[in-house]
Amino acid sequence: MTAGPWVGALSGQVIGDYRLDACVGEGHFGLVFEAVHLGTGSRYAMKVLTPGNDAQAATEFDGEGELLCKLSGCTSVINWIESGSESLSVSVNGVAVPLPFKYHILAMASGALEELIVDPTRRQALPWGERLNHWRGAVKGVHQMHLNMVAHRDLKSSNCLLMVQKGNSEVRLADLGRSKDFANPPSLPEIEYISGRGDLRYAPPEHLWFQGGSTAADFRNADLYGLGSLLVELATGHPMTALAVGSWQDARSEGQRDFLSGHRRDLGTLRPRFSRAIEELGGELPPVIRHESIALLKQLCDPVPAQRQPRPPHGKRVAPDPGLAWLLRRADILGRRLNVSSRRPIYRSNKNAHRSAS
Ligand SMILES: Nc1ncnc2c1ncn2[C@@H]1O[C@H](COP(=O)(O)OP(=O)(O)OP(=O)(O)O)[C@@H](O)[C@H]1O
Ligand SMILES: [Mg+2]
Structure with missing residues (x-):
């Protein structure tokens, strides 16, 4: 049925x-x-x-x-x-x-984020300030989950619900069916973690190419890819894997062949494909945050999972972040930059008005 x-x-x-x-x-x-x-x-x-x-x-x-x-x-x-x-x-x-x-x-939500972005006309009408706010809400949700040693593992716009609070809509993460409490040992056969589960259009490359794992670091890195992919969805309506990999079925067969023959492909060789796809989608991003967003997406969606983590400033020893405070800060910087640029024309026109009056 x-x-x-x-x-x-x-x-x-x-x-x-x-x-x-x-x-x-x-x-x-x-x-x-x-x-x-x-x-x-x-x-x-x-x-x-x-x-x-x-x-x-x-x-x-x-x-x-x-x-x-x-x-x-x-x-x-x-x-x-x-x-x-x-x-x-x-x-x-x-x-x-x-x-x-x-x-x-x-709790009853008013809908899923997907409904605002799948249709191109509706997506174009959604201001970037709101898109970034929704993305920040998802980052905050993953931050809170990771602080509680839980990985989401199925991040996409249909799993981000919108709750209306005092006239504003806020993202709440939902659909935790594939989530994992990584304080507990693996509960599934290892192959399930190597090849991933669920909708493979959203899968990180390590799952398509049979190189996933079941450590806390593996789960955290896969969620970073999911958050990068969600930002790509907000810009284009499509997930990162669909744009960079094209046919996930072909990737999967390649991964399966590698796995069965014991060959471990260098996932870094996929980087040019991902970089190209990210550069191409850059046109969808507002110019004022384009450069920084492209750099952030290249980091979050790096095909080599460990490369998604922030690199500490040269020579500085930084305690590992158990949550995603660093990514929340990056989202805030993007939001502020966008905010300042949207106010700038008013400042300019006031200045011009002052000049022409004097
Ligand atoms: N609390 C809620 N309030 C309003 N709508 C909801 C709520 N929870 C889920 N939905 C709607 O139902 C859809 C399916 O829910 P959910 O993703 O949790 O189900 P699922 O069977 O686990 O899905 P999947 O196919 O992604 O595994 C969501 O995309 C959303 O549109
Ligand atoms: Mg779902």
Whole structure:
């Protein structure tokens, strides 16, 4: 059964203390509904794992609930209320069948960042100040997660939710199904970390070419690539891998051949492809932050994972940053530069007005 029939079967049903209203989102493993708490009338989002998914999907779903609970103090991660499971009598082809449903109750967002940037006309209309603000929100979310020893591992605009707060919309990270508490030992077979999982259009090169790993550094570096790719999405509507690699299927086959023959490709040889793609997309960036953004993207999306980390200033010993304070500072600098440049024309025109008056 695909998601479509589940929408009709679940809308209006009561699961736990909640009545399901409209379906507001769809993912690989389930559906997201607007849900009303029967006691208080408050509105939430209910993410439901639809029956028929494999055991791995159920484990990831449970893991998502545990991590959301662990991260419930993080202001840039979606608010988690509770998780549960319930058997529900659902009509399948006219026959009532009891089926098990797992669910998470989350704060209701107004939508996903993807909705603002996929359509080129809508994206062009989104001011760069707002795009940078949204990107900074995602960086803050990953910063908070890394401070709690959790890697996101699935960063993309459809997993960045927008919450309206006092008239402003703020990004909250969601979809932690593939996230990993890297304080714990690996829980999957090593090959899953070597080749990565999920939507490979967004995969970092080390996953496409079968060179991923399961150390904290591997997870942190993959998230840096994800944040670079998110900035690329905000500029172009496409993820970094799609622009630099083209066919991820070809890359994957190449990686698989390398892996099976025991050959370890130097990922640094991919750098010209990534640099070219980043230079080309530079035209989409505002001139005042173009140079700096291109340099930052080349760092975050370097095909060699360790090169994504900041290099300490020459001769200076710097304690390793357990979060991403350095990247938040870089985002702030970009934001300030953009702000100053947008104010400059007013200053100039005042100056001109003064000159012509004197
Ligand atoms: N709390 C929420 N409020 C409003 N919409 C939401 C919420 N959570 C998720 N959604 C919507 O549902 C979509 C799917 O949710 P999510 O990404 O968590 O599901 P998934 O099955 O894990 O997806 P994927 O296919 O990426 O693995 C999101 O892209 C978003 O549009
Ligand atoms: Mg998702």
